[in-house]
Amino acid sequence: MASVLTIGLLIPQVAAADDAPAFSTALRRQLVLDTAPDQRFSIEERMRHYGVPGVSVAVVENCRVVEARGFGSATVDGRPVDAHTRFAAGSVSKVVASVGALALVQTGQLSLDEDISTQLRHWQLPRQGEFADSNVTLRNLLTHSAGLNVAGFKGYPRDQPLPSLEQILDGTAPANTPAVRIEAEPGKAWRYSGGGFVLTQLLMEDTTQQKFAPLMRDTVLAPAGMKESTYQQPLDAASARQAATGTLADGTPIPGGWRVYPEQAAAGLWSTPSDLARLGIDLVHSLRGKPGVLDTDMAKQMMQRQIGNWGLGVEVSPEGKPRKFSHTGAPVGYRTLWLMYPDTCQGAAIMTNADEGMTLTHEIARALADTWRWPDAAPSSMVTTSALTPEISARFVGEYQLRDFPAERFEVTVQPEGHLGWSRKGRGLRDLVAKGPMELVSPDSGMRLVATGEPSAQADTLELHFPGGVNVALRVKEGSR
Template sequence: MPSILDSAGLRSTAFICLGLVFCQSAGAGEPEISGYASHLRRSVYLDGAGQQRYTIEDRMRHYKVPGVSVAIVEGCKLTEVRGFGHATPGGRPVGPDTLFQAGSVSKVVAAAGALRLVEDGLLLLDEDSSLHLDGWVPPRTEAFDHAQVTLRHLLTHSAGLTVAGFKGYPIGAELPTVTQILDGMPPANTGRVQIEAKPGTRWRYSGGGFMVVQAMMEKVSGKSFQNLMREQILLPVGMMHSAYGPLNDGPAAQTAAQGTLADGSPIPGGWLQYPEFAAAGLWSTPGDLSRFAIELVHSIRGEEGALLKRDSAREMMRRQIGDWGLGLEVSPDGQPRKFSHTGAPIGYRTLWLMFPDTCQGATIMTNADEGMALAYEVARGIADQYRWPDPMTSDRVAYVETTPDDSNLFIGTYQLRDFPSERFQVEARPGGGLTWSRLGRGHKELVASSRDQLLSPDSGMRLVALERADGTRIVETLDLRFPGGSNIARRVDP
């Protein structure tokens, strides 16, 4: 794999630390940090309690997040890149060059790479993807025997394909090839990628679909995905610290933040490996990902020398199905224009967002499973300081007293409809009340905002009862509502 520190061939427009307001790690004797870092706010606050403000250090302790890195874009300029906390347990501080796993934000960068190949005439958005897959065709039932999956379907998560996400592999483990990942064959640790819904009819998030995109890109370019993306996207944008692929033991590994599990313990070996490059394999920094976001805005505006042609960029941002463009999420009609994505590989969380009309945005990366709620709290502080088009208002909610009998009706294990591998538990808390957790880790408080709705004060996630079992009134189906979307969850108690 090419060194991710190789900066040869960077565009002259690449930003460097000297041009930033801040480009360092927070610590004693350094300039006073921006106001957002002492004015974080949660997504909701309880009626009567008032809206509290927090420091980033307070919330890092609350969520057991060792390190955070923040990049802020104002007027298409990278105005601040700053680290907080530690990249390694009690050791190396987070700085502007600290690498984090970007997780599913990898898909946005990969989508831009695919659109570069469309512009070069090597791919078409609306042709049958099997033409570029060396004979590999997604398995399907007879009902979808003649269904064609296109690049547009794949980039908008509307191909009807399975495998929502990936589990990662320990350092030193044998890694599967792209074909093994698609076929679900050892050493791949996920199932085969197959069609389970008619392409183009509904949104179903599929990391497996982006592995099909990766296979197509390698086939038509004749290059490895890592080298192709380095040439087509990373170097032209000036993402000098970023690369797809495992870090191995090179110099870049010495700058990487080590991941942290929900209970606060470090990942053995520091991190997991994701050979599913297009879907989840990017290592990056907030500064690099914000440079990429700025370049997309330049492309939307049709500026000379931009990464993508104007028509390609505008098609990327157009709502295609639900609130999704080509590889990224876009704001619903009637709201300020925004494009965004999140990343959640094991041990890391990333929030990446941009308002193209004002060219304002931020990238927030953390090295902890519990980092997403913190990332949104940081974003709300930035929204207040920089007056973003969307103020990311915190909701005021009323707390409703419930009896233990009411609360117990929610207790159980639930599975997400659109992410079948994802399960969570609602459990009784010692001393009263309820908590929710993923895989039994990171128990978070739930309060009742009505007799049919539970609320997480930290994340703002709502669990709304949709169906109850006849006779017992036990909750069978929930509408799980969270910042940026919702999903149906069904009870799957053992």
């Protein structure tokens, strides 16, 4: 089997058109091909490739926002994205909410390590059976170690009634997600839970006797200079006029423009890349002993590894890598990547209005790493390819379903240009290249499709290798639909 070599890429010598920033023509994929090791793309090319209508980027260099640009369209009628266009930030909301919770810890209104039941007034987390005597703390909630379920939220159409926090936590109508409950021993393992941040929101409201949106405006957003950000759900009219329309995975706009998230601390922030960049700068200032929303000790606690690669509300870089704190956001119709290198005070916030935008945000981040010489070069991997023969095409082309999730289906097809593509129902097409007679790989995502068993005219079983694991897919036979 051909080998995959990790390579560090030098700053590309690419000319940007007009006043376009250099990074905008320097995007690179997760995998680079041995046949085109220096290949770069423009943001516009990759937006078309992924079906992303709009992107906004803010770049931090030496604790200053030095670049804030929009690309493409914010709305169906073609309103262009600019630096002031607002996007749904999804789970990046958790970072800002964590800063708010830690600010309350600073003032003695909340405790990181006391059981939350002492400060909850209107609702209590059920603790039964083996968890009857378990303590759940704010530290557990912010580090995703409370053992709680409900990873994420679907949002609500703008014309539908919204549940209260108690209805969300109990999973009762009109809530559209299950009840938030303890399913693993608190404090023992990392288990991502948006439900834990709904509980954090309730804790903050109960403690301060304030609604979450104005509390966060006064505690974090205004002090950090985030003047174009809000947790208001639904959006007020003025904010709605600046909002980008979200795009579903099949390329269609969200009916009504976007969904509403009453789970504000978990997923309800609307923001701009520049505002998210300002928050990153504020946190770095705090780490360096300068005035910020958090004091230095609290900022250091936030960025300290608590469990796995997780601090208090932020992901932190693994041991042996340059220091970084970051988070991603993936509400319906939008994708966000936010990251900061505190030792050099460099970073970026990248926001898109499309379900298919996350891979694009990482390609932009690689271009920024090259252009601004970030501490982590974010190297791509080089893949040695083989010629795509008719035999290889015949072996892989067809429809498949995941063995353990039969409703999940995908196709491998021959494209008009002659290469192969991978597509999931309702999602965009991804290019595939051959690594050999029994393996295909996606340069965009790094996904590998490996035909198992003896070589044959048609593969009946494929292994899908992702960074997170392996799934087995079975060829769909005629009449099995």
